[in-house]
Amino acid sequence: MARHRPALGRVAAARAASAGGTLIPLIFVGALFVAPLAALVVRAVHDADAVSPIEAWRRTDAWMLLGVTIGQAAASAVAAIVIAAPVVWLVSTVDFPGALLLRVIVTLPFVLPTVVVGVAFRALGTGLLDGLGVDSGLRAILLAHVFLNVAVVVRVVTPVWQQIDPAAIAAARSLGASGPRAWRDVVLPRLAPAVAAAAALVFLFCSTSFGVIVILGDGRVRTLETEIYQQGIGYFRIPEAVALSFLQILLVVTALILARFLGRRTPAVSDRGGRRRRPHGLGWLPVLAVVGWAVVWLVVPIGSLVVRSLRPGGVWSLGGYRVLAGQETGESLTDSVRYSVTSALGATVIAVAVGLIAAAAITRRRDVVAKAGAALSILPLGVSAVTLGFGYVVLTTYLPREVGMSPLLIPAVQALIAIPVVIGILVPALAEVPQRRRDAAAVLGAGPVRVFCTVDLPMIARSLCAAAGFAFVMAIGEFGATTFLARADTTTLPVMIGSLMGRPGADNLAAAMAASVLLVAVSAVVIFFVELAAPAAGRGQARR
Numbered sequence: 001m002a003r004h005r006p007a008l009g010r011v012a013a014a015r016a017a018s019a020g021g022t023l024i025p026l027i028f029v030g031a032l033f034v035a036p037l038a039a040l041v042v043r044a045v046h047d048a049d050a051v052s053p054i055e056a057w058r059r060t061d062a063w064m065l066l067g068v069t070i071g072q073a074a075a076s077a078v079a080a081i082v083i084a085a086p087v088v089w090l091v092s093t094v095d096f097p098g099a100l101l102l103r104v105i106v107t108l109p110f111v112l113p114t115v116v117v118g119v120a121f122r123a124l125g126t127g128l129l130d131g132l133g134v135d136s137g138l139r140a141i142l143l144a145h146v147f148l149n150v151a152v153v154v155r156v157v158t159p160v161w162q163q164i165d166p167a168a169i170a171a172a173r174s175l176g177a178s179g180p181r182a183w184r185d186v187v188l189p190r191l192a193p194a195v196a197a198a199a200a201l202v203f204l205f206c207s208t209s210f211g212v213i214v215i216l217g218d219g220r221v222r223t224l225e226t227e228i229y230q231q232g233i234g235y236f237r238i239p240e241a242v243a244l245s246f247l248q249i250l251l252v253v254t255a256l257i258l259a260r261f262l263g264r265r266t267p268a269v270s271d272r273g274g275r276r277r278r279p280h281g282l283g284w285l286p287v288l289a290v291v292g293w294a295v296v297w298l299v300v301p302i303g304s305l306v307v308r309s310l311r312p313g314g315v316w317s318l319g320g321y322r323v324l325a326g327q328e329t330g331e332s333l334t335d336s337v338r339y340s341v342t343s344a345l346g347a348t349v350i351a352v353a354v355g356l357i358a359a360a361a362i363t364r365r366r367d368v369v370a371k372a373g374a375a376l377s378i379l380p381l382g383v384s385a386v387t388l389g390f391g392y393v394v395l396t397t398y399l400p401r402e403v404g405m406s407p408l409l410i411p412a413v414q415a416l417i418a419i420p421v422v423i424g425i426l427v428p429a430l431a432e433v434p435q436r437r438r439d440a441a442a443v444l445g446a447g448p449v450r451v452f453c454t455v456d457l458p459m460i461a462r463s464l465c466a467a468a469g470f471a472f473v474m475a476i477g478e479f480g481a482t483t484f485l486a487r488a489d490t491t492t493l494p495v496m497i498g499s500l501m502g503r504p505g506a507d508n509l510a511a512a513m514a515a516s517v518l519l520v521a522v523s524a525v526v527i528f529f530v531e532l533a534a535p536a537a538g539r540g541q542a543r544r
Contacts, residue, residue, distance in 0.1 A: 024354065024357050024358075025354050025355075025357055025358035025361070025419070028354050028416075029354075029380070029416065029419070032412055032413065032416045033380055033388070033416060035391075035395055036388055036390075036391025036392045036394070036395045037249075037387075037388075037391050039391055039394045039395035039398060040238075040241075040242045040245060040387075040390065040391045040394055041242065043238050043242070043394045043397075044238055044239045044242035044243070051239050051240075053243040053246070056239050056240045056242075056243035056244070057243055057244075057247065059240060060227060060231060060240050060243070060244060062224075062243070062244060062247055065222060065223060065224050065227050065244070066224060066247060066251070068221065068222065068223055069207050069223040069224045069225070069248075069251065070207070070251070072138065072141060072142065072145075072206065072221070072223065073202075073203045073204075073206035073207040073209075074203060075142055076141075076142055076145035076146060076149065076202060076203070076206040077149075077199040077200075077202040077203040077206065078199070079142055079145070079146045080145065080146050080149040080150055080152070080153055080198075080199075080202045081153055081195060081198065081199055081202075083146050083150055083297055084150040084153035084154055084157075085153075086289075086290040086293050086294075087102075087106060087150065087154055087290060087293070087294050088153060088154050088157045088158055088161060089161075089290070090102075090287060090290040090291070090294075091103070091106075091154060091158050092157075092158045092161035092162050092276070093161070093162075093276055093277065094276055094277065094278070094279060094287055095276040095277060095278040096278065096279075096287055098291075100531055100532070102291070102294065103531050104524065104527050104528050104531055105294060105295075105298050105299060106150060106151050106154050106294065106298065107151050107155075107527050107530075107531070108298075108302075108520075108523060108524055108527050109147050109148050109150065109151060109298055109301075109302075110148060110149070110150075110151035110152065111470065111473040111474060111477065111523050111526075111527060112148070112477060112519070112520060112523055113211065113477030113478070113479050113493075113494040113497075113519060114148070114209060114210060114211030114212045114479055114480075115211035115212075115214070115215060115479045115494050115497050115498045115501070115516075116211075116305075116477070116494070116497065116516040116519050116520060117144050117147060117148055117211070117212055117301075118144060118211050118212045118213075118214065118215025118216050118501075119215060119305065119497060119501060119512055119513055119516045120144075120147075120301045120302060120304065120305040120516065121134075121135075121140050121143060121144045121147070121212075121215075121216060121301055122135060122136070122140075122215060122216060122501075123304045123305045123307075123308035123309075123513060124300070124301050124304040124305075125140055126308075127304050127307065127308055128300070128304050136216050136217070136218045136220075137216070137217070137218065137220060137221065138221055140216040141209075141212055141213055141216050141217060141221060144212045144216060145202075145205075145206045145209065145212065146297065147297060147298065147301055148205070148212070149201075149202040149205060149206070150297065150298065152198055152201050152202050152205070153195075153198045153199075153202065156194055156197055156198040156201065157191060157194045157195055157198055160190065160191060160193075160194040161187070161190075161191060161194075162276075164186070164187055164190055168186050169182050169183070169186050169187065172185055172186050197259050200255055200258045200259035201255075201259045203255050204252055204255040204256055204259060207223075207224075207225075207248075207251055207252055207255060208225055208248070208252055208384035208385070208386075208480075209223070209225060210225045210226065210229070210384070210385065210386050210479065210480045211479045211480070211494070211498065213225065213226050214226060214229075214498070215498075215501055224244055224247060224248040224251070225248065225384055225386050225480075227244055228241050228244045228245055228248065228384070228386050228387060228390060229386050229390070229483075231244060232390045232393075233390070233393075233484070238394070241390060245384075245387040245390065245391075248384055248387060249387065252384065302520055305513060305516055305517060305520065306517055306520075308513050309321070309510065309513035309514045309516070309517045312506060312507075312509070312510030312513070313506060313510075319507070319510055320507075320510030320511050320513055320514035321514045323507045323508075323510060323511045323514075324511040324514045324515055333496075333515070335489070335491070336491050336492065336493050336496045336515075337493065337518070339489075339490055339491065339492060340476050340492040340493045340494075341476065343410050343411045343414065343475065343476075343490075343492060344411075344414065344472050344473075344475040344476035345472070346408070346411035346415075347410075347411040347412070347414035347415040347418060347471065347472075347475035348415075348418070348468055348471045348472045348475060350411060350412060350415035351414075351415040351416075351418040351419050351421075351422050351467075351471040351475070352422055352464070352467060352468050352471060354415065354419055354422075355418075355419045355421075355422030355423045355426060355467065355471075356422070356426060356464070358419070358423050359422070359423050359426035359427045359429075359430050360430060360452070360456070362423070362427055363427055363430040363431050363433075364435075380416050380417055380419065380420055384480065385417060385478065385479070385480025385481040386480045386481070386483075386484075388413065388416075388417075388480075388481045389413075389480055389481035389482070389483060389484030389485060390484060392409070392413065392481065392484060392485055393484050393485075405487075407490070409485060410482055410485050410486070410490055410492075411475070413478075413481050413482070413485065414474070414475035414478045414481075414482070415471070415475065417474060417475075417478055417481065418470070418471040418474045418475055421467070421470050421471065421474060422467040422470070422471055425463050425466055425467040425470065426460065426463055426464065426467055428463075429459070429460040429462075429463035429464075430456060430460055432459070433455065433456050433459050433460070437455050438451050438455050438456070441454060441455050465529075465530070466530050469526050469527065469529060469530035470530065472526055473522075473523045473526050473527065476492070476493070476519070476522065476523075477494055477519060477523065478492075478494065479494040479495065479498065482494065482495055483495055483498065493515055493518065493519050494519070496515055497512050497515050497516055497519075500512035500515070
């Protein structure tokens with residue numbers, strides 16, 4: 001019995017290490033998430049022009065802004081569900097060549113910087129759709145939001161549809177139900193919670209949309225997100241900006257709670273389910289129709305952006321790329337690309353490390369500390385990047401200058417925004433690792449680190465690659481918070497694009513579109529390899 005005590009001690013040590021590991025994400029997220037929000041509150045209370053929140057809301061027409069924010073987000077959610085429905089059917093039920101390419105096409109818009117999407121739809125509205133009134137304003141914003149969020153609906157609903165047993169549908173048909181009635185009685189009730197959860201997520205993302213509304217709103221469409229930026233940076237009215245920020249937080253946290261509640265009502269994925277069928281003969285016509293539908297909504301905007309970058313003045317030319325490379329805009333493309341990639345790589349390392357530790361703690365522990373870590377780790381989803389960025393601007397005034405000028409600040413903020421996605425991918429993967437394998441390795445003498453490296457990591461390698469890929473594209477495309485923190489020597493590509501779009505002149509517009517095409521290309525390559533690396537791991541679990 002005594003000879004087993006060291007081995008049992010190692011098991012206890014492994015569990016103690018898991019307990020200690022929970023504190024790392026708590027400290028990281030607390031320092032980078034709670035601190036800037038606390039700084040906003042302190043600054044608002046002690047500001048010389050401090051007013052009550054109610055008065056601040058009255059001065060800024062907050063209730064009108066709230067109504068516009070809710071209205072456009074709800075309309076975007078409904079439209080995204082409708083547009084994504086045929087694609088969900090195709091991906092869930094049909095086995096067809098080119099499925100990998102379609103997944104890349106569906107996912108790519110979701111990870112593109114919102115400022116790039118705004119530029120793409122500006123190019124579409126002034127190009128192919130010129131004269132239809134969709135180059136700016138609310139209609140352009142809704143189209144862009146649909147483009148961005150089709151992937152959310154596909155990734156949330158598809159895994160549920162794929163698990164519906166065809167035998168249940170066949171049983172309904174054998175009892176006399178028609179095809180539509182069998183679908184209504186068997187399939188629809190099972191999909192409804194997933195569809196509602198997807199709609200809540202789309203609402204959440206659209207309620208915090210910034211780049212799209214800045215580019216396409218033309219100042220005519222104002223939401224809580226854009227007004228926070230205007231009050232805090234444009235007018236430097238701290239109390240008003242803080243009051244709007246907390247109204248925004250209340251809205252998006254409500255949407256986040258609703259999304260998670262509805263997500264828990266979604267039927268659990270099981271080993272049983274329907275196999276995708278390969279059509280024959282005329283059965284290919286619906287497939288081709290849906291592929292065409294996806295191309296219209298998801299490929300045409302990107303194609304329009306590429307064309308406009310090559311035809312800046314209505315004539316085929318590489319002028320936009322030459323202007324960008326020649327630094328005639330006052331921005332250095334080389335420096336911006338170098339910093340964007342370096343910063344994104346640093347953010348990826350931080351997000352994967354912290355997210356992996358948090359996911360391991362969440363899956364191995366069921367106590368209050370683990371639940372607190374899980375809740376705190378996903379909280380950045382409930383606060384807009386603009387609010388966080390504004391909080392950092394205020395926070396740095398209380399800290400030494402070296403902290404605000406640190407080259408690690410932007411990568412750390414980008415990592416904070418990507419960590420919830422990393423956790424969302426890694427938690428289901430780690431949950432599939434049998435605990436008995438870990439305990440057996442510990443009993444045989446392996447320490448906690450060796451157990452993790454030899455048992456867990458090999459089994460979650462694909463999911464880890466997917467998490468790293470998503471973290472990278474989210475970091476390199478982050479716009480909202482980075483806009484507040486970027487300096488002349490830390491200008492990322494999205495910030496450069498936003499700066500160019502705000503300047504008059506055809507050359508600046510052409511350069512902005514050329515830079516946008518570069519970001520699209522980088523994102524497309526990364527997403528392609530993510531889909532290759534993780535054909536089954538974590539699909540439907542990542543979110544923006």
